[in-house]
Amino acid sequence: MALIVQKYGGTSVGDPDRIRNVAARIKAARSEGHQLVVVVSARAGVTNELIARAKAVNPRPDTREMDMLLAVGEQETIALTAMALHALDVPAVSYTGSQAGILTDVTHTKAKIKNIVPTALRDDLKAGKVVIVAGFQGINEKGQITTLGRGGSDLTAIALAAALKADKCEIYTDVDGVYTADPRAVPDARKLDEISYDEMLELAGSGSKVMQSRSVEFAKTYGVVFEVRSSFNLNPGTIVKEEVAYMEKVVVRGVAVDKDQAKVVISQLPDKPGTAALVLGALGDAGINVDMIVQNVGHGGVAELTFTVPKDDAHAAVKVLPAVFAKAGGGQVVAYDNIAKVSVVGVGMRSHAGVAATLFRALADANVNIELISTSEIKITVAVDRAKADEAQRAVHRAFKLDRG
Amino acid sequence: MALIVQKYGGTSVGDPDRIRNVAARIKAARSEGHQLVVVVSARAGVTNELIARAKAVNPRPDTREMDMLLAVGEQETIALTAMALHALDVPAVSYTGSQAGILTDVTHTKAKIKNIVPTALRDDLKAGKVVIVAGFQGINEKGQITTLGRGGSDLTAIALAAALKADKCEIYTDVDGVYTADPRAVPDARKLDEISYDEMLELAGSGSKVMQSRSVEFAKTYGVVFEVRSSFNLNPGTIVKEEVAYMEKVVVRGVAVDKDQAKVVISQLPDKPGTAALVLGALGDAGINVDMIVQNVGHGGVAELTFTVPKDDAHAAVKVLPAVFAKAGGGQVVAYDNIAKVSVVGVGMRSHAGVAATLFRALADANVNIELISTSEIKITVAVDRAKADEAQRAVHRAFKLDRG
Numbered sequence: 001m002a003l004i005v006q007k008y009g010g011t012s013v014g015d016p017d018r019i020r021n022v023a024a025r026i027k028a029a030r031s032e033g034h035q036l037v038v039v040v041s042a043r044a045g046v047t048n049e050l051i052a053r054a055k056a057v058n059p060r061p062d063t064r065e066m067d068m069l070l071a072v073g074e075q076e077t078i079a080l081t082a083m084a085l086h087a088l089d090v091p092a093v094s095y096t097g098s099q100a101g102i103l104t105d106v107t108h109t110k111a112k113i114k115n116i117v118p119t120a121l122r123d124d125l126k127a128g129k130v131v132i133v134a135g136f137q138g139i140n141e142k143g144q145i146t147t148l149g150r151g152g153s154d155l156t157a158i159a160l161a162a163a164l165k166a167d168k169c170e171i172y173t174d175v176d177g178v179y180t181a182d183p184r185a186v187p188d189a190r191k192l193d194e195i196s197y198d199e200m201l202e203l204a205g206s207g208s209k210v211m212q213s214r215s216v217e218f219a220k221t222y223g224v225v226f227e228v229r230s231s232f233n234l235n236p237g238t239i240v241k242e243e244v245a246y247m248e249k250v251v252v253r254g255v256a257v258d259k260d261q262a263k264v265v266i267s268q269l270p271d272k273p274g275t276a277a278l279v280l281g282a283l284g285d286a287g288i289n290v291d292m293i294v295q296n297v298g299h300g301g302v303a304e305l306t307f308t309v310p311k312d313d314a315h316a317a318v319k320v321l322p323a324v325f326a327k328a329g330g331g332q333v334v335a336y337d338n339i340a341k342v343s344v345v346g347v348g349m350r351s352h353a354g355v356a357a358t359l360f361r362a363l364a365d366a367n368v369n370i371e372l373i374s375t376s377e378i379k380i381t382v383a384v385d386r387a388k389a390d391e392a393q394r395a396v397h398r399a400f401k402l403d404r405g
Numbered sequence: 406m407a408l409i410v411q412k413y414g415g416t417s418v419g420d421p422d423r424i425r426n427v428a429a430r431i432k433a434a435r436s437e438g439h440q441l442v443v444v445v446s447a448r449a450g451v452t453n454e455l456i457a458r459a460k461a462v463n464p465r466p467d468t469r470e471m472d473m474l475l476a477v478g479e480q481e482t483i484a485l486t487a488m489a490l491h492a493l494d495v496p497a498v499s500y501t502g503s504q505a506g507i508l509t510d511v512t513h514t515k516a517k518i519k520n521i522v523p524t525a526l527r528d529d530l531k532a533g534k535v536v537i538v539a540g541f542q543g544i545n546e547k548g549q550i551t552t553l554g555r556g557g558s559d560l561t562a563i564a565l566a567a568a569l570k571a572d573k574c575e576i577y578t579d580v581d582g583v584y585t586a587d588p589r590a591v592p593d594a595r596k597l598d599e600i601s602y603d604e605m606l607e608l609a610g611s612g613s614k615v616m617q618s619r620s621v622e623f624a625k626t627y628g629v630v631f632e633v634r635s636s637f638n639l640n641p642g643t644i645v646k647e648e649v650a651y652m653e654k655v656v657v658r659g660v661a662v663d664k665d666q667a668k669v670v671i672s673q674l675p676d677k678p679g680t681a682a683l684v685l686g687a688l689g690d691a692g693i694n695v696d697m698i699v700q701n702v703g704h705g706g707v708a709e710l711t712f713t714v715p716k717d718d719a720h721a722a723v724k725v726l727p728a729v730f731a732k733a734g735g736g737q738v739v740a741y742d743n744i745a746k747v748s749v750v751g752v753g754m755r756s757h758a759g760v761a762a763t764l765f766r767a768l769a770d771a772n773v774n775i776e777l778i779s780t781s782e783i784k785i786t787v788a789v790d791r792a793k794a795d796e797a798q799r800a801v802h803r804a805f806k807l808d809r810g
Binding site for chain 2: 016020023050053054056057058061062064065066069072075076083084086087094099120142145
């Protein structure tokens with residue numbers, strides 16, 4: 001008998017039929033003799049409905065009240081999921097985040113889990129019940145309801161798996177697992193059987209939308225092995241776990257593309273110490289997330305600084321910078337919002353040479369121009385024209401033979 | 406500076422405009438220097454939506470899970486009301502029933518309040534904040550969410566007013582207060598300035614839909630004076646309080662009509678001790694609420710037993726009885742589902758004679774036939790043909806000069 005934590009996302013519990021489907025899956029797992037803790041999200045769409053209702057009474061709602069409001073989404077789903085299980089004669093009981101003992105810090109709308117005290121939940125598990133827990137929410141030391149921010153339900157599941165020392169953690173979503181590339185852009189993309197935490201993190205940070213980084217980081221920290229799989233079929237998914245030696249045999253695990261990027265080019269910047277720090281400091285203060293930075297020192301004592309930002313931040317960057325130029329004694333800025341980032345990720349890069357060369361050759365052969373390059377230990381990212389992103393992804397996927405496993 | 410508990414019902418918070426209206430009223434009361442605790446219901450309709458979602462996954466949902474589900478209705482309203490107050494620069498903070506310390510017994514869907522421990526709430530009041538509390542809900546000793554059943558939000562408000570020793574308790578609804586009769590049926594019905602708990606209780610038990618009896622009973626037990634008034638205008642409402650001497654000058658305070666009644670006539674019942682108990686016991690066991698009982702002993706050792714039941718229970722009564730007749734050695738049953746109860750209520754009846762005579766004469770003059778009669782210390786009820794109910798109500802209203810105050 002194993003203890004399994006399952007998590008079902010918003011599309012998996014989006015309507016009564018889907019809730020019944022989830023209940024049937026839970027019943028099947030239980031009939032194999034397992035103990036089950038099931039984390040569910042709010043049904044797809046309900047969070048946006050609630051936000052719209054909030055904005056209708058206050059354009060800038062207070063974060064504490066926003067958490068009070070948003071928490072109702074999961075509370076509805078846990079009750080309905082428990083009821084659907086009862087209809088299948090499966091004993092089940094629902095828990096809010098607070099009742100499940102998910103203790104967080106006091107930061108509303110993006111609280112961090114501090115501790116989990118699942119005392120009552122353990123008693124119900126022992127009594128043979130399926131325990132349904134509201135994802136995304138917790139309670140702080142003042143007794144106030146908090147929410148965990150984007151990807152919060154995944155985090156609840158992984159944190160509960162860690163706290164309960166679960167044997168398995170299964171993250172059910174609307175895709176079959178983690179792919180070598182986006183199957184919509186790359187028809188011969190292949191589902192991965194396994195991936196390491198670090199690779200998963202680099203993919204998440206590079207535009208792969210399967211999971212938020214913080215849940216993966218939490219799993220890595222606490223050594224929670226989890227599987228990403230679909231709630232709509234019975235296919236095995238992708239197991240995310242600590243890197244093991246044989247993983248290095250695969251040089252590149254996958255390709256990720258982020259199409260919502262812009263390139264900001266600053267020229268005529270006086271080439272003196274501290275200028276780049278001034279620029280980047282001002283952008284950081286404005287909450288603009290700068291990535292892929294390249295600086296060229298030109299002639300005549302002026303430098304050029306180029307970086308990428310999320311497309312939605314490009315306008316803000318252009319507005320912030322003139323004040324910096326005034327202080328720095330010069331500078332001009334132009335933004336190009338037609339940029340995509342293409343990244344290859346693999347722990348095998350650490351021990352294999354020539355990855356960059358293969359990547360650049362593949363892109364050159366496909367006639368894709370590289371605008372910027374950045375590298376980490378297990379990732380190489382290039383910025384390209386967005387119109388060429390899918391072509392670039394396919395060329396890279398082919399070059400690293402990712403279709404062959 | 407007074408401490409005021411206000412309660413706004415589902416229609417008063419039914420959409421963003423109405424929530425803003427409620428916020429404006431709260432702000433006005435606060436700007437007069439008062440401390441405010443505001444109890445709100447789920448917006449009108451949301452409870453039915455949630456019940457429909459429950460039935461879609463389970464035709465007979467578990468009561469614990471039903472409470473978990475239904476509690477989201479008020480949780481949404483408290484957050485939105487607090488946000489609407491913030492938009493008017495009024496400091497406000499929302500509390501679920503659990504956070505407000507509303508401790509109940511373990512009976513789901515119709516829990517009783519055992520105690521209120523409003524410690525955190527008191528701190529926020531002292532800090533100058535308006536405290537918004539979710540009506541209808543509490544928490545039991547196991548930490549499970551409970552709901553208080555019909556009229557639960559009124560009960561929350563009155564119980565909080567008692568626990569906080571509030572100076573005033575205002576129940577805002579969609580009518581101006583308690584009327585001498587239903588204004589839709591009796592055009593010259595008049596709003597009462599004051600009414601005693603006992604009169605209010607008799608009216609509530611006789612078909613007046615302003616408030617559930619249990620909230621009034623609670624108010625009576627704890628001596629909470631409250632005012633029923635409209636959230637859609639500034640008219641003063643009706644104050645409900647302990648009876649005072651001058652109230653007896655008014656013989657009849659009001660007329661109530663309940664049109665959803667049926668009459669059940671049992672004949673050929675053997676006239677021996679214990680038979681009536683057998684009949685009424687069986688109906689009680691079947692959860693059928695019997696009212697207005699009349700027994701006639703006829704000739705030949707058989708009796709006739711007639712009573713009223715809510716219309717929806719008539720069919721069940723007819724199904725339950727044959728088994729009783731078999732045990733009792735005889736009996737026949739016929740149900741008539743076209744019955745209305747017309748009641749006159751007033752504490753003055755205790756000290757005034759002739760009320761029944763005036764009532765019967767008024768009905769006779771209006772050509773309304775009386776089918777059954779029952780009396781209490783401060784109420785006389787007659788059962789009449791439903792088709793004559795409005796006419797009867799108008800005749801009685803006129804006979805007791807209720808239009809003149």
